[in-house]
Amino acid sequence: MPSAFGMADVAELERAIQLAIAPAFLLTGIFSLLNVLAGRLARVIDRERAIRRDAGLALPGEGRRLGQRAQAAHAAIGGCVLAAILLCSLIVTSFTGIFLGLHLAWVIGLLLVAAMLAMIGALGLFLREIRLASHHLPLGRDELDHDD
Numbered sequence: 001m002p003s004a005f006g007m008a009d010v011a012e013l014e015r016a017i018q019l020a021i022a023p024a025f026l027l028t029g030i031f032s033l034l035n036v037l038a039g040r041l042a043r044v045i046d047r048e049r050a051i052r053r054d055a056g057l058a059l060p061g062e063g064r065r066l067g068q069r070a071q072a073a074h075a076a077i078g079g080c081v082l083a084a085i086l087l088c089s090l091i092v093t094s095f096t097g098i099f100l101g102l103h104l105a106w107v108i109g110l111l112l113v114a115a116m117l118a119m120i121g122a123l124g125l126f127l128r129e130i131r132l133a134s135h136h137l138p139l140g141r142d143e144l145d146h147d148d
Helices: 007-053 062-100 105-133 141-146
Strands: none
Touching: 007 062, 007 105, 062 105
8 A cells, every 4th residue: 555655755744844843932932922911911900900999009100101001011912923923824834835845935034034023023012011110110229229
């Protein structure tokens, strides 16, 4: 009984799987960042609800800053999701190209660059959200010295 796959087919399949491993690891990192961002957004929402219950709990300018934090977190989540979609598209394109014998290296390269640009944007927004969150904290050495 003849085999469904020849040795060349198995070699091509192995190559496709090897090419998909790196983007799969990137997806794991993206999903970890999404988990962190979702947790931070939940904290912003919880804080906003607490302020609504008792307006006296709010620090000066906190409502505006919470809105900015929520916007930054939402946009960062969007960037992560876009990067994940691009990486999934990269994996599908890679397998399709190998199975159909197409030369799609430039498409795969563009998808990877676009995914990394989306991640750079998401990480920048994540940094903005962190800075907004720590705005009221005494992070400078001079501020700490005056509290003594």
